[in-house]
Amino acid sequence: MYxxxxxxxxxxxxxVEQYRDQTQRxxxxxxxxxEFLPLRLQNGxxxxxxxxxxxxxxxxxxxxxTQVRKMAEISRKFDKGYVHFTxxxxxxxxxxLLEEVPDILAELASVQxxxxxxxxxxxxxxxxxxxxxxxxxxxxxxxxxxxxIRQWSTIxxxxxxxxxxxxxAVCGSEEDRAAFLLHDIGIQLVKNDAGETGFHVFxxxxxxxxxxxxxxxxxxLPKQHLLTYLDxxxxxxxxxxxxxxxxxxxxxxxxxxxxxxxxxxRVEAEWAQILAxxxxxxxxxxxxxxxxxxxxxxxxxxxxxxxxxxxxxLQAQAADSVAFSRWLERNVRNQKQPGYAxxxxxxxxxxxxxxxxxxxxxxxxxxxADQFSxxxxxxxxxxxxxxxxxxxxxxxxxxxxxxxxxxxxPTIGTINDMICCPGGDYCSLANAKSIPVAEAxxxxxxxxxxxxxxxxxxxxxxxxxxxxxxxxIGHIGILGVDKKGEEWYxxxxxxxxxxxxxxxxxxxxxxxxxxxxxxxxxLLDVYVENRLEGEAFLATYQRIGADKFKxxxxxxxx
Amino acid sequence: xQKMLSHGAVAENNxxxxxxxxxxxxxxxVLLPLKYWLEHSAELDQQAGLVGVWLESDEEVEALADxxxxxxxxALNFPKFVDGxxxxxxxxxxxxxxxxxxxxxxxxxxxxxxxxxxxxxxSQFCLADEVDLEAAAKSLNVFSDGYxxxxxxxxxxxxxxx
Numbered sequence: 186m187y188x189x190x191x192x193x194x195x196x197x198x199x200x201v202e203q204y205r206d207q208t209q210r211x212x213x214x215x216x217x218x219x220e221f222l223p224l225r226l227q228n229g230x231x232x233x234x235x236x237x238x239x240x241x242x243x244x245x246x247x248x249x250x251t252q253v254r255k256m257a258e259i260s261r262k263f264d265k266g267y268v269h270f271t272x273x274x275x276x277x278x279x280x281x282l283l284e285e286v287p288d289i290l291a292e293l294a295s296v297q298x299x300x301x302x303x304x305x306x307x308x309x310x311x312x313x314x315x316x317x318x319x320x321x322x323x324x325x326x327x328x329x330x331x332x333x334i335r336q337w338s339t340i341x342x343x344x345x346x347x348x349x350x351x352x353x354a355v356c357g358s359e360e361d362r363a364a365f366l367l368h369d370i371g372i373q374l375v376k377n378d379a380g381e382t383g384f385h386v387f388x389x390x391x392x393x394x395x396x397x398x399x400x401x402x403x404x405x406l407p408k409q410h411l412l413t414y415l416d417x418x419x420x421x422x423x424x425x426x427x428x429x430x431x432x433x434x435x436x437x438x439x440x441x442x443x444x445x446x447x448x449x450x451r452v453e454a455e456w457a458q459i460l461a462x463x464x465x466x467x468x469x470x471x472x473x474x475x476x477x478x479x480x481x482x483x484x485x486x487x488x489x490x491x492x493x494x495x496x497x498x499l500q501a502q503a504a505d506s507v508a509f510s511r512w513l514e515r516n517v518r519n520q521k522q523p524g525y526a527x528x529x530x531x532x533x534x535x536x537x538x539x540x541x542x543x544x545x546x547x548x549x550x551x552x553x554a555d556q557f558s559x560x561x562x563x564x565x566x567x568x569x570x571x572x573x574x575x576x577x578x579x580x581x582x583x584x585x586x587x588x589x590x591x592x593x594x595p596t597i598g599t600i601n602d603m604i605c606c607p608g609g610d611y612c613s614l615a616n617a618k619s620i621p622v623a624e625a626x627x628x629x630x631x632x633x634x635x636x637x638x639x640x641x642x643x644x645x646x647x648x649x650x651x652x653x654x655x656x657x658i659g660h661i662g663i664l665g666v667d668k669k670g671e672e673w674y675x676x677x678x679x680x681x682x683x684x685x686x687x688x689x690x691x692x693x694x695x696x697x698x699x700x701x702x703x704x705x706x707x708l709l710d711v712y713v714e715n716r717l718e719g720e721a722f723l724a725t726y727q728r729i730g731a732d733k734f735k736x737x738x739x740x741x742x743x
Numbered sequence: 744x745q746k747m748l749s750h751g752a753v754a755e756n757n758x759x760x761x762x763x764x765x766x767x768x769x770x771x772x773v774l775l776p777l778k779y780w781l782e783h784s785a786e787l788d789q790q791a792g793l794v795g796v797w798l799e800s801d802e803e804v805e806a807l808a809d810x811x812x813x814x815x816x817x818a819l820n821f822p823k824f825v826d827g828x829x830x831x832x833x834x835x836x837x838x839x840x841x842x843x844x845x846x847x848x849x850x851x852x853x854x855x856x857x858x859x860x861x862x863x864x865x866s867q868f869c870l871a872d873e874v875d876l877e878a879a880a881k882s883l884n885v886f887s888d889g890y891x892x893x894x895x896x897x898x899x900x901x902x903x904x905x
Contacts, residue, residue: 192900195887203885207855220853223825306825336890336900342862343834343893346827412891412899423831424803462838467898474901 186247186561187332187481189297196340197294200301204228205287212284227307227345229300230286233613239278239286240303241293245313245331245355246274246564250551253562255296257547263289268547270532270540272604272655273352274312274564275303279611301339306347306434308338308419312354314362315565318482319573321521324374325382327357329478330411333470337412344419348426349434351419352391364566364682366390366399367658369436370418375405383407388418388448389440392652396688397437400445402452409469410460417456421448485559485574490524495577502581511595511633512584520573526580527573528557529565530587531594531602535627538620539605540568549590557583566655567604569597600642600709601627604655608648608665609672615648617665617672617698622646625702639709641721645680658682660723661708662689663701674701678708678734679726692731693739707737746876748857748868749845751883753876756869758816760797760849774818774849777802784810797849800828804835811842816867821850830863837864837894854879858886864894 189197204224211221229240241256256276260268263285269277281289293299302309311334318326334353338344344351354365355372365371371387384406390399406414427433440448463469503510516529530550533539542550554562554572557579563571570592575583587593596602603626606612608619623646630636645659649666656662662677673695680689696704709722711734716725726734747756758772765779772792775783780796787794795816798804807817817836819829829848836842847867848860857868861883870879890900 190905192888192904196890199886203855216855220824220855224855306827339890340859340886341891342859342889343830343891344827345859346825346830346856416892420831420834424828428826428828458839463897467902468892471902474905477901477905 186249186328187244187478193336194294194297197297197299197301200228200299200340201287201290201294204290208284208287223305223346225283225286226305227302228286228290229303230281230283231304232283233279233611236280237283237286238611239281239289239300240271241276241278241298241300242303242310243275243298243564244335245311245317245328246315246566247328248562248564249296250554250560250562252296252298253547253551253554255292255298257544257551259289259292260544260547262292267541267543269538269607270542270564270568270570272540272566272568272606272653273310274315274566275310276564277607279607304350306349306351307345308341308347308351308353310352311335311338312352312363312368312566314357315563315571316362316518316527316573317357317563318484319520319522319525319527320358320360320362321519322358322360323521324359324376325357326479326482327355327363327374328482329475330357330372330374330384331355332478332481333411333475334415337415341419343416344423347419347423348428349431349436351422351436353415359684361682361684361686364655364658364686366686367392367396367655367682368399370415371399377405381407384411386414386418389437389445391435391437392655392657393435394432394650394652395435395437396652396657397441398686398688399437400440400448402445402449408475409466409471410456411470413459413463413468414452414456417452417459421451421455425451484522487522487525487574488576490576490578492523492577495524499577499580508588508595509581509584511637512588512593513580514637515595515597515599516593517580522574524577525573526575526577527571528575528580528583528587529597530570530572530592531597532569532592533596533602533627534591534594535601535631536624538607538610539603539623546590546592549586549592553583553586553592556586567602569602595633596636598641598643599636600630600639600644600661601636602643603627604643604645604659606647606653608646608654612648612653614651615665616650616667617648617674619646619648619654619663619665622663622665622674622698622701626705629702629706639712639722641723643681643723644705655682656680657688658686659689660726661705664695666695668695672698674698676701676704676708676738678731679723681723690731693735696738704738708734711737745869745872747847748870748876748880748883750866751880753880754867758793758795760818772816774816774847777806780810781806795844795847797847798832800826800832804832804840807836808840811836811840811844814842814844816845816847817842818847818849819865821848821852824851824853824856830859833860833863833865834894854882857882858884862889862891862893862895 386403387399609615647654677689797818
């Protein structure tokens with residue numbers, strides 16, 4: 186993974202001292218509440234319902250075991266001994282003290298981590314595919330490009346006070362595992378007819394209260410122009426995005442108002458001016474810098490292995506243990522390198538808020554990454570953790586260790602692997618609780634055979650229309666709403682963040698908290714009754730439409 | 744006399760910012776609203792003091808494209824400090840129109856923005872009256888460098904140092 190040089194480290198250290206000074210001036214009454222707000226947000230600090238919340242950046246979801254151990258230590262020393270993995274691949278501490286945040290940031294800086302721009306109306310952490318570097322369908326590893334964008338966006342002098350938050354995702358493959366079309370800018374690595382790699386740039390995607398799939402504005406951007414082109418997009422948005430109404434301030438609203446074609450023209454004109462000024466091309470990316478960053482993402486030294494015999498041995502182990510075979514089926518994924526697998530550690534055991542892990546578990550995760558991989562791991566937007574490059578002959582040992590630490594729940598990609606925001610239990614924006622709904626669903630669907638029979642199913646829960654739980658892109662989406670002080674839940678169907686991204690449609694009137702689980706059960710009954718052989722929930726829904734689901738859920742009891 | 748930060752040091756601010764509608768222009772140095780400047784710039788020759796222009800955050804600097812060479816001061820107003828349009832306006836004045844005069848941040852500008860404002864090309868800062876300008880000036884140097892190009896730096900960090 187990327188290792189800071191002296192310039193990277195100095196910048197992060199200076200940021201800690203800047204924020205220490207800002208916090209002190211705030212505590213001394215020299216900075217008003219209003220002025221301190223964006224300063225603390227741009228260092229990841231929210232003030233939540235019960236306590237402050239600190240969001241730590243995990244750039245494009247990549248962490249070292251050293252960093253994970255540091256998070257465990259921080260959670261013990263400054264918090265309650267657990268952390269939360271978010272849907273944007275970051276980590277949240279739920280109970281830090283405002284006065285201690287500078288010290289937390291200093292601890293983070295000691296392992297090359299920070300909380301810069303994890304919140305606020307600025308360019309946020311760039312995200313990507315959790316299988317970057319090992320995915321079989323990859324055109325190129327997107328992570329070096331994410332790192333280049335991370336540096337460009339960090340303390341960007343022009344874009345710290347945008348109309349609204351701004352999220353960028355990079356996708357390196359044909360299949361989309363980064364939900365990149367639901368970002369303010371989605372960048373896809375592509376090859377042109379000459380075989381050169383470049384970027385297909387999309388803008389204006391996003392969830393929130395007005396979900397939109399991003400529009401293409403630049404089918405092929407040559408590599409060296411990435412940063413100048415991003416400057417042009419951001420400049421157009423910074424100048425012309427709506428600043429009067431925060432609900433109309435995201436770039437997607439501007440793109441829609443102008444139309445994607447006009448937006449693309451405006452960016453093109455701005456970009457042309459930037460290039461015209463930069464006659465010697467000094468602002469362009471150099472081959473040297475790109476190669477320098479790429480050297481930090483080498484492929485491990487893969488051994489040449491007898492994959493067939495490893496697979497045979499795995500089959501034998503699986504035949505002896507139903508639990509192991511379930512885990513193999515759901516949580517292990519083949520890599521493009523023969524004999525190696527990427528393992529997903531589940532952070533969704535029943536009874537725990539999705540994405541929450543304890544300090545001890547963090548240490549176990551670090552040990553697993555050290556023992557079975559190269560000491561690196563990836564956080565996912567589904568709130569799990571991936572450890573790649575595990576040699577298949579060690580999968581059984583891996584499983585036993587992971588299982589002992591409660592990290593091997595074999596439900597990846599099923600109804601029980603739901604995405605869920607912190608909701609009304611923690612978040613001051615929420616209209617309704619989400620964690621208890623997630624838990625009730627997990628409790629209801631404890632029978633793993635039934636869960637497996639239901640197959641691939643994405644169920645996403647948000648506690649309000651800000652959509653941190655990505656309800657718009659769940660096959661089944663649940664949105665918490667407030668009706669006269671009571672918590673109700675709207676059901677949506679048919680969303681997908683994959684290649685053919687689609688937004689879910691509202692099924693009908695919202696359900697009370699008591700009726701949600703039963704409503705979900707009815708949906709699944711309709712699916713099971715109507716599915717064709719091997720057909721997943723989403724495909725059945727797309728084939729038969731919403732009516733049958735609707736009739737069943739809203740049928741009056743006889 | 745009001746004070747401001749100018750090129751990193753505390754300085755006298757002897758300029759008057761005029762609002763629309765402009766009826767009479769006082770003695771001394773004045774900053775005129777963009778609208779007034781665009782309509783009356785030809786009539787201002789007899790003005791004794793210096794004349795500059797100030798822009799609201801939603802006014803486009805493109806309007807001054809032909810005038811920059813004759814303006815000793817251009818001020819950009821921040822109606823709220825979180826309104827970041829002035830950062831882009833400043834970049835355009837410096838990078839696109841080669842503006843060489845003083846670029847002044849006025850309105851609701853806060854100390855914690857100084858480093859970035861300076862990188863975008865601002866040379867002068869009018870902060871709230873109660874701000875200790877000596878102390879605030881330290882914020883201009885809170886970072887020793889930046890990754891990106893800026894009005895102060897045509898080359899990104901990787902090109903200069905790596």
